[in-house]
Amino acid sequence: MLAADIRQLFPGLENTIYLNTATMNVGCAPARKAYEQAVERWTAGRFDWTEAEQDGEDARGMFAEIIGATAGEIAIVPSVSAAAGIVAANMPTAVRGESVVVAENEFASNYFPWLLLRERGYEIRSIAPAGEGVSAAEFGTAADGGTRLIAVSAVSSANGYRADLNAIGRVAAASGAWFFVDACQAAGAVPLDVVGAGVDFLASAGHKFLLGSRGMGYLYVRRDLLDSFHPVGPGWKAARKPAESFYGPAMDLSPTASRLDTSLAWFPALADRAALNIFRQFGTRMLLERNAELSLRLRNALTARGQSFEPISNDHNSTIVSVQVDDPGAVMERFREANVVASLRAGRIRLAVHFYNLEEELDRVAQLIAHP
Structure with a gap:
């Protein structure tokens, strides 16, 4: 049935x-209906952007449930590369011996942003997988006390290898490194528990196993890191009270991960909310x-x-x-x-x-x- x-x-x-x-x-049919209604209202001059904003908030909460987080730890971003770019931008200039560890066969969205950190003095340690995928032991060999970030795909887009996030999380913790997970092929497909795995950041686009459409994505940021984490290109959506922050001169940023939000793609937000509801329904x-x-x-x-x-x-x-x-x-x-x-x-x-x-x-x- x-x-x-x-x-x-x-x-x-x-x-x-x-x-x-x-x-x-x-x-899915609910997402299609959301798009059709949005287009009809838009072309009639009756589109309600505040409704789309609320659907974006609902989608934020639904994604949080899927990965074992809270809505306040989720930022809405357009893609994994945008999420990784935000994290990379928050990494300070390296001191001697500091490194980033990542598999050399990572998808570009979880690879190129880290390579650019060479310009900030980081050694990029790219691991060539010895077998079906990079194991926790291989990450442990490459990481040391100077490692500041370990990045991995929860599931490889090339061959479907599912990483042992719990074990890699322990490697990151032992090194004192941030742990970044690209969950584009995992969120909505396989179980995820960001708290249990010790994940600091997890990013996913919405247009794959989450049933959404291109233009919506999500970034989890562990709550303990939020106070010291700065947005890249903040706009009104990054404010504590967005609807009251269209103009200057004051800037009062949100205390939650929404401080990292980009401007919402309204049509995809309506569709994502309708699609993610399938996870709640069943x-x-x-x-x-x-x-x-x-x-x-x-x-x-x-x-x-x-x-x-x-x-x-x-x-x-x-x-x-x-x-x-x-x-x-x-x-x-x-x-x-x-x-x-x-x-x-x-x-x-x-x-x-x-x-x-x-x-x-x-x-x-x-x-x-x-x-x-």
């Missing part, structure tokens, strides 16, 4: 097998459990057909499966003919399941990969 109830919210999937959520999710735990079940179903279907996929241990599995094939182009052509949507990453077929997928769809995809 759960699958049927979920599918009613995604009518666009009736004739499509969609396994590309790691790039962008399929728009329960985040139940939806994440379904994700785990679907991921296992796909891996089992591939294994049953003798198909090779990226060998990731059970402790590091996610909703992304990376499949090695002899002729990726031919497989993608079969997918197009069968209305299957997936991606190519690092020379492999990348399949990203989400709770709106059906078990029989995964069996069909495994068959298409194995049999021309």
Whole structure:
């Protein structure tokens, strides 16, 4: 019954097998309705921006629930790179021996902002993964008492490797380093607990597993850091009372993470609020459990057909499966003919399941990969 109830919210999937959520999710009916209503009101001169602002606040709170935080620890930003840029901008000029540790195969949004810190004197220690992904032990070897930040993706966008955030968090704590997590492929897909993992900062865009659209993203900042954390390019949204702070001369910044907000993208905020409500409607735990079940179903279907996929241990599995094939182009052509949507990453077929997928769809995809 759960699958049927979920599918009613995604009518666009009736004739499509969609396994590309790691790039962008399929728009849900509530988000589409929010956009349509917004466009109608906008073109009639009746758009209410204050309603959109309130929906942004609701979305802030819903995201906080998903990662185990509070709304006051969440800033609304447009992207992970913007979030990382804010954190990087708050790092002071390095003294001799200070470093940043990051995997060399990180997605650019969680890599380029840290590389720029070389200009501020930091040594950037880029780790080449020895196996399926960079382990906590490898981070521990690279980090020392001079390490000021460790950055990692909770889930790799290339092969789906899920990092052991608890263990890496302990490495960061032992080094006295900030711990930054790119959760773009994890938030809404796998369980996250920023408090339990000792995360200082966590960022995610809204247009992947969170079911939102491009233009909305979130940055978690551990409450203990907020007082000393400064916004980059603050505007009226960064104020303690935004609606009373359109003009100078005074600047009274918010005591919460909203001091780091950028101006809200109103249409995406309306859609994000409508989409995130699906997590409340069905329960985040139940939806994440379904994700785990679907991921296992796909891996089992591939294994049953003798198909090779990226060998990731059970402790590091996610909703992304990376499949090695002899002729990726031919497989993608079969997918197009069968209305299957997936991606190519690092020379492999990348399949990203989400709770709106059906078990029989995964069996069909495994068959298409194995049999021309």
